[in-house]
Amino acid sequence: MTLLIRNTTIVTGDAAGTIHYGAALAVQGNRIAAIGPDAEIAARFPEAEEVDGSGRVVFPGFANIHTHLGMTLARGVFEDLSPPHNPPFCGGLSPIPLPVLSPSEQAVMCQLGALEAIRSGTTALLEDASGIEDYAPQMVETGLRMVLAERCWDRAGAGIGDPAEFRQDPALGEAGLARMEALHRRWHGAGAGRIQVGIAAWAPDMCSPELLRAVEALRQRLDVVCTIHLNQIWGEVAAVQAHRGMLPSEYLDSIGFLNDRLVAAHCRCMAPLEEKILGRHKVHVAFNAAIAARRGLSPRVCELEQAGCNIGMGTDNMAEDMVEVMRTGLFMERIRRQDGRSPTPEEALRWATRNGYRAMGVADGGWLAEGNLADLVMLRTGRAHLAPFLRAVAVFVHQGQAADIDDVMVDGAWVMRDRVVLTMDEARVVREAEEIAGRAWARLFAENPGIAVPPGFRPL
Numbered sequence: 001m002t003l004l005i006r007n008t009t010i011v012t013g014d015a016a017g018t019i020h021y022g023a024a025l026a027v028q029g030n031r032i033a034a035i036g037p038d039a040e041i042a043a044r045f046p047e048a049e050e051v052d053g054s055g056r057v058v059f060p061g062f063a064n065i066h067t068h069l070g071m072t073l074a075r076g077v078f079e080d081l082s083p084p085h086n087p088p089f090c091g092g093l094s095p096i097p098l099p100v101l102s103p104s105e106q107a108v109m110c111q112l113g114a115l116e117a118i119r120s121g122t123t124a125l126l127e128d129a130s131g132i133e134d135y136a137p138q139m140v141e142t143g144l145r146m147v148l149a150e151r152c153w154d155r156a157g158a159g160i161g162d163p164a165e166f167r168q169d170p171a172l173g174e175a176g177l178a179r180m181e182a183l184h185r186r187w188h189g190a191g192a193g194r195i196q197v198g199i200a201a202w203a204p205d206m207c208s209p210e211l212l213r214a215v216e217a218l219r220q221r222l223d224v225v226c227t228i229h230l231n232q233i234w235g236e237v238a239a240v241q242a243h244r245g246m247l248p249s250e251y252l253d254s255i256g257f258l259n260d261r262l263v264a265a266h267c268r269c270m271a272p273l274e275e276k277i278l279g280r281h282k283v284h285v286a287f288n289a290a291i292a293a294r295r296g297l298s299p300r301v302c303e304l305e306q307a308g309c310n311i312g313m314g315t316d317n318m319a320e321d322m323v324e325v326m327r328t329g330l331f332m333e334r335i336r337r338q339d340g341r342s343p344t345p346e347e348a349l350r351w352a353t354r355n356g357y358r359a360m361g362v363a364d365g366g367w368l369a370e371g372n373l374a375d376l377v378m379l380r381t382g383r384a385h386l387a388p389f390l391r392a393v394a395v396f397v398h399q400g401q402a403a404d405i406d407d408v409m410v411d412g413a414w415v416m417r418d419r420v421v422l423t424m425d426e427a428r429v430v431r432e433a434e435e436i437a438g439r440a441w442a443r444l445f446a447e448n449p450g451i452a453v454p455p456g457f458r459p460l
Contacts (some may be wrong), residue, residue, distance in 0.1 A: 004048035005025045007052060007275065011058065011176065012035070031371060057378070059121070060375065062124075063354075064325075065125070066288055082294070091158070091159060097444070097448075112430065115430075126227060133186070140194075141423060148183065152180065153460075171336065173210070184224070194411055199215060224351055225263060228257075249270065263285075264278060265288060286313065286359070301329070354367045386400065
């Protein structure tokens with residue numbers, strides 16, 4: 001069956017910034033079969049199922065290359081609890097721990113994150129977490145394209161940015177490597193190839209040289225994408241300097257961990273020397289603009305790009321809205337560069353789409369072209385904040401909202417149609433997530449009376 005989206009505007013997201021007006025797009029199987037003038041394409045596919053694209057614009061779907069779906073549990077809590085940026089560093093990313101969930105509860109919170117991702121136009125994402133096996137079945141069912149990156153570490157009794165000594169526990173690292181291999185055996189290639197299994201080292205101050213070498217050896221053997229949190233907070237930088245006598249990127253470089261299959265998340269507390277090191281190895285950088293703004297820290301995106309890095313975008317914690325991330329990234333870089341014209345909306349769109357697919361190892365997705373994967377979104381333009389719709393990319397990047405996206409297609413199949421998510425029971429997921437969160441936070445505060453409840457917290 002051929003699907004034909006007719007009478008529409010198509011923003012391809014290709015290198016030339018091509019936009020087709022009065023156009024049609026044909027989908028056969030999981031691929032784009034044709035793009036071009038409406039009458040011409042319709043004549044080529046007379047038996048196609050037609051979708052009226054009038055009053056809509058087709059865009060490539062977003063690629064979120066750094067997220068933790070289960071962190072939806074901390075929505076509205078952790079965003080305002082960032083650690084200090086100046087020494088002395090006290091360690092950790094939040095003074096409040098995340099409540100512990102059962103595997104079934106964790107699966108619901110991850111479904112909640114996937115729901116928000118779909119609703120905001122995400123078609124592909126990279127999930128970095130520990131214990132992904134517990135919710136992998138539900139992730140396959142979302143219909144999204146995913147890289148599931150199981151995480152490992154071998155530093156005991158500490159978190160990112162902790163200035164304490166490095167206590168190595170080889171058993172921790174071995175358990176993480178075993179989880180990676182088990183997840184890969186069972187789920188790599190699931191969902192007719194939509195699901196790939198990658199690997200993740202937690203952070204430079206959480207991993208010994210021995211473990212990082214083992215992770216890189218496993219990456220080469222499995223031929224997959226690897227990811228790591230890098231230069232996330234200044235406490236991490238200080239910890240690596242204390243433990244290894246080097247900056248984080250120097251440390252990874254010294255043991256041969258950097259390469260063009262690595263996605264480095266954050267890179268916002270970084271010396272110019274480190275930017276050059278990452279660029280030399282063609283490392284992919286996840287610019288997590290919204291969480292960076294909330295933490296008051298941001299990477300030097302222009303310098304990283306000029307050094308040779310591929311810039312993609314991610315949501316990181318507590319949110320999955322890539323429309324917000326794309327616009328926030330544009331604004332933050334303009335402020336940092338003190339330049340009201342650079343980056344352009346077209347650059348921001350490329351970071352959030354094509355570059356992200358490239359970072360995930362998907363060479364034939366992230367922009368709309370004949371033969372590419374049919375991963376796309378359609379947004380409705382007849383809304384007050386989008387009119388007049390004169391420059392498609394600029395209007396969407398500057399004024400667009402997640403709620404403008406009506407339809408999402410992944411691998412040639414609709415996962416959302418006319419604002420209805422087709423792959424999950426949205427009402428059930430939202431209801432259960434509220435119940436789970438209420439119980440989990442009430443339990444945490446009851447068991448830890450020394451932890452102050454953040455102001456404005458609802459009664460538990």
